[in-house]
Amino acid sequence: MTWLRALLHTARAGLTLERQRLEPLVALRGAAGLAIVVGIALALFGPVFAVSSAFGAYQAAIASFQRSWRPRPVLALASGGSLAVSTFLGYLTAARPPLLLALLALWTFAAGLAWALGPTVGIIAASNVGIMLVTITLPTSVATAAGHAAVILVGGLVQAALIVVFPVRRWGAQRDALADALAAEADYARRLRQNPTASFDPEPLMVARSAAVVSPRQARRRPAELHGARGVAERIRPVLASLADPAVGVPAEGPERDVCRAILDAAAVVLDRAAHAIRRGTPVRVPEHAMATLKSPETVTVLSGPARRAAIRLVALLDDVVEEAEGEGTGEGSHRDRPPLRRLLPGAVRTVRAELRRGSPVLRHAIRVAAVVCAGYLVGTALPLGHGYWAPLTSVMVMRPDFSQTYARSVARLGGTVVGVGVASAVETTHPGAYLSGALAVLCAFGQYLLTRTGYVAATVFLSAYVVFLLGMGGEDTGQTVRERILLTLLGGLIAMVAYAIYPAWETPRLRSRLADWLVADGRYAAAVVDHYADPLADPSRQAIRGALLAARDARIAWQEAHERSLHEPVRHRGLTRSAADGAEHALSQMGRSAMLLEAHLPVHGINPVPEAAVLADALRQDTERAARAVRERKPLQWERVCGALDVWEGDHPVLTSGTTLLREALDELADALAPARRTR
Incomplete structure (x- = not known):
């Protein structure tokens, strides 16, 4: 500019x-x-x-x-x-x-x-x-x-x-933050009806998470409807994505896709009504046709496999959202402490x-x-x-x-x-x-x-x-x-x-570093998810996955804010064109999406572990760290370890293979977007 x-x-x-x-x-x-x-x-x-x-x-x-x-x-x-x-x-x-x-x-x-x-x-x-x-x-x-x-x-x-x-x-800012998060989920559900691989901006969820940090005194006075709906909204996002994505959910066309669209539309209505109720402090009024669609017998009879499990899980989570928005949840005893100013x-x-x-x-x-x-x-x-x-x-x-x-x-x-x-x-x-x-x-x-x-x-x-x-x-x-x-x-x-x-402090020259940070964070999130397939009992509460996901979101938002500021700066990055930046952003979004789809089907207790997953998780950590250095140094990106680990288990685990195929495509797209031939003069 x-x-x-x-x-x-x-x-x-x-x-x-x-x-x-x-x-x-x-x-x-x-x-x-x-x-x-x-x-x-x-x-x-x-x-x-x-x-x-x-x-x-x-x-x-x-x-x-x-x-x-x-x-x-x-x-x-x-x-x-x-x-x-x-x-x-x-x-x-x-x-x-x-x-x-x-x-x-x-x-x-x-x-x-x-x-x-x-x-x-x-x-x-x-x-x-x-x-x-x-x-x-x-x-x-x-x-x-x-x-x-x-x-x-x-x-x-x-x-x-x-x-x-x-x-x-009172509590208006916190109400708005939670309502915005639920409204963003509703918008995501509607976009998935038209584009099954639509991306989701996690910023509203991150803002809602910041708003949920309270002191013990505030926790005693906080309205009941602000207790647990955010956590439910966090769990809804991967379920929506896994239901709509043809790779792991319903086929791109056919009766199952029609049922999927109806479910997504009804879910958007429920989420919007819950957001409105929380913002205004009023009871939730969900139209009967929306709940009838969600609990229709077609959900079980038409859908099958992972799609059926995702749909059933979505209905249960939406019930939880409505219950929490009504102030009847059971999360009153738990909160994230906000320390006093002196601490x-x-x-x-x-x-x-x-x-x-x-x-x-x-x-x-x-x-x-x-x-x-x-x-x-x-x-x-x-x-x-x-x-x-x-x-x-x-x-x-x-x-x-x-x-x-x-x-x-x-x-x-x-x-x-x-x-x-x-x-x-x-x-x-x-x-x-x-x-x-x-x-x-x-x-x-x-x-x-x-x-x-x-x-x-x-x-x-x-x-x-x-x-x-x-x-x-x-x-x-x-x-x-x-x-x-x-x-x-x-x-x-x-x-x-x-x-x-x-004496400027331009954001443009730091774009590659921001991109590299996001790549490392996405790699750690994907590795944490894959690690859980290797040993589901090692982290039953999934805290490692949760921490890696939050770090990936922070890195993504940091990149987006830096990229937005750079668009209005009168300087130009000589090692990263606008098309390369857009391509890299899309590739990393898809990389995070593939990890999210894998997270939606994490194994529970009693499920046999997948030994090959440990090899892939280690490869993800090593290759993304190396690729991040290459991004900063403007060198080609290489994914030998990850591709080798993916080849080992292709075809053996259908759900995993669908998700990891998206991961492979995202890594290839990132390498193409940042190829040296795409640099400016």
């Missing part, structure tokens, strides 16, 4: 509004908390303290909008507390520019590294740095700085209390330390954002414009570890700032007074909260107006700062964009 097309794409992304992502009640609660804090601070302490308290309440509410499975009050408290500390430390060094610059560099570098812990932590840390640049200009002494830090913390406490007292869609600290430190290596995109982002913010602060201070903090404030708020988000936010913020500042400044020229300015700031905050998940341009308009009204409430003459703030904002955005071009 050229630079012009990349810029147009990122700008378009910032202009997109998605109505289904709006949360008006949550936005109203955040604005109400802000109004309470500002009103009390104005009445008791005056306009300047009200500005600090408003920033604390605003930041706490914004933190609660971030995607996280932790309770929202925890996020609000953590955000308010960290901003209070940042403000106080910033003021202590504000009188000594070298110390302030050192603190700013350290704080910004740490905020950049915080992206290693996820976007929620990264956004909160970046916002703390940006707001700190404004709030440290408000106090006039150490005592007043402590007071400002205290009212900022109170703002976070008020927002946390409102979240507890007025919960909106996560050692792991977080290890995660951040792991990014302190050459080539880490997070480290490059931390270095880049620290350098840009410091440079912006120096340039803004040196220019005779006043309010020099607007340049670094803009930079830290728009910069992200990847190109697309940084440029989308830069373009959006530049345009939104001009509009927001212009409109708000026009209103402020009428001198509305502290209370009316505070009310207008709260109204703008409501608009920004409403649009915080979508439409970054519109959200930036409200955010810019919010800051102008707050400064007006605090007594600043906004008529003198409008032009300067716009110029400094443009400067900060420009510095951020130029910095990414000079």
Whole structure:
């Protein structure tokens, strides 16, 4: 993608509004908390303290909008507390520019590294740095700085209390995650009717798995319908695939295929109704015709062999889904523990330390954002414009570890700032007074909260107006700062964009490494499945298979995210064409699918083991490790051990042979896709 097309794409992304992502009640609660804090601070302490308290309440509410499975009050408290500390430390060094610059560099570098812990932590840390640049200009002494830090913390406490007292869609994020997983299964069933070998994106299941991690206290309060449906959905996916695939299920045409299509359609209806019930917290209403189709005698009389077993298993699993969605499951005593924040600290430190290596995109982002913010602060201070903090404030708020988000936010913020500042400044020229300015700031905050998940341009308009009204409430003459703030904002955005071009962290050159990681993960998953055929009693709970499957899903999602980002980067991979990347992705998807089909027919207790499977599992591990090195080094892929092991048992085990034939085809397709002849110049 050229630079012009990349810029147009990122700008378009910032202009997109998605109505289904709006949360008006949550936005109203955040604005109400802000109004309470500002009103009390104005009445008791005056306009300047009200500005600090408003920033604390605003930041706490914004933190609660971030995607996280932790309770929202925890996020609000953590955000308010960290901003209070940042403000106080910033003021202590504000009188000594070298110390302030050192603190700013350290704080910004740490905020950049915080992206290693996820976007929620990264956004909160970046916002703390940006707001700190404004709030440290408000106090006039150490005592007043402590007071400002205290009212900022109170703002976070008020927002946390409102979240507890007025919960909106309690467990709503977890409900949505589980419902999305079931809806994805329903969509998969419908696609299998038309394409028996359709692929399945596991991301909804992975998100639902993350949402299912709860603390013991949360487990006691969790709605019954959120207990076991996710596990059932995980088991449905391979059964759907094995039923529909002609290699291991019903033939491509004929009466069995007609019955299969009817079963898949009915399964999709049941899954959709269960997803709707879980999302809304209502009873499941399954149409009678769907259950009649699933439990029709034709399921037993027309289908035969593995297809019949898969259909019977599917009906039983769908019954479990309906039962769990009704809240009558028996999984209430089991849950995956979410450790408290204090227990996560050692792991977080290890995660951040792991990014302190050459080539880490997070480290490059931390270095880049620290350098840009410091440079912006120096340039803004040196220019005779006043309010020099607007340049670094803009930079830290728009910069992200990847190109697309940084440029989308830069373009959006530049345009939104001009509009927001212009409109708000026009209103402020009428001198509305502290209370009316505070009310207008709260109204703008409501608009920004409403649009915080979508439409970054519109959200930036409200955010810019919010800051102008707050400064007006605090007594600043906004008529003198409008032009300067716009110029400094443009400067900060420009510095951020130029910095990414000079010191980028492109995803494109790392595509082969991501592909190799996915290949290794898929190979380990297939080997774990095949190992179970060799010795079904070695791992009766199938934990090894489960762990390998989750690792394969993580690797696949990492590749897909990297590939998607690379499509919007103005650089090109000289060792991997787009067609080669697409071909390799399809081949690895088929490799994972073949392992999933084999998993659907895993032997149970009492079934004779397949000794040849151990040889194949070992060959898979060795050949995929070697092939991964070849992918990274741009060498041809070889599968001698795997092909030899497959030749040994071809024809002896019909179900296995069908699945392993797909595996062989996937490996050959991968080798063809990455053949050296397909490289670019």
